[in-house]
Amino acid sequence: MSKVEPTVDLDPQTEAAAVDGGREAPKPLPPRKKRRVKAYCWNHFTKYLDDNNLTRAKCNYCDAHFAAEPKRNGTASLNSHMYACPYSPLYIAL
Numbered sequence: 524m525s526k527v528e529p530t531v532d533l534d535p536q537t538e539a540a541a542v543d544g545g546r547e548a549p550k551p552l553p554p555r556k557k558r559r560v561k562a563y564c565w566n567h568f569t570k571y572l573d574d575n576n577l578t579r580a581k582c583n584y585c586d587a588h589f590a591a592e593p594k595r596n597g598t599a600s601l602n603s604h605m606y607a608c609p610y611s612p613l614y615i616a617l
Contacts (some may be wrong), residue, residue: 584610
């Protein structure tokens with residue numbers, strides 16, 4: 524029988540995996556994309572930052588201002604004002 528020589532793999536990725544117990548190191552996460560605004564009410568309001576660096580919303584039809592911090596306030600107050608604002612094209616007279 525002929526003698527078989529062991530092969531040596533000089534690939535650094537394979538070598539690092541062998542040292543790490545066969546597990547690959549976790550890959551870094553890609554940067555997040557900006558999400559598009561999904562709520563319909565944002566077609567009728569303008570976002571801005573107030574003096575305390577909090578997100579606020581201003582009605583495009585009247586001068587009403589609302590808290591619009593995404594994690595705290597949501598869009599419920601914007602939706603109700605959108606239909607209650609007398610200058611809005613969506614105004615529903617009761």
